[in-house]
Amino acid sequence: AFGAILGALIGLLFGVIGLFAGPVIGAVAGEFIAGKRMIDAGRAGWGSLLGNLGAMIGRLLMALVMITIFLIAVPPPF
16 A cells, blocks of 8 residues: 555656556555565556546546536526
């Protein structure tokens, strides 16, 4: 988990691609440093990627719900 966090922070310096690749590379590197096998390191990287994508989709859905509620609640100007 620490490797994914560190990778995400370093990935911020590389734009949008870094936001996806940073945590994955960090998780895999962290697992390698911990002495895990390649399959375990790959599983950690895959989990990091899926977690990031799931969080992004969740934030998008929440934003759409808030926009919809706002547009319904605010009366038109005419």
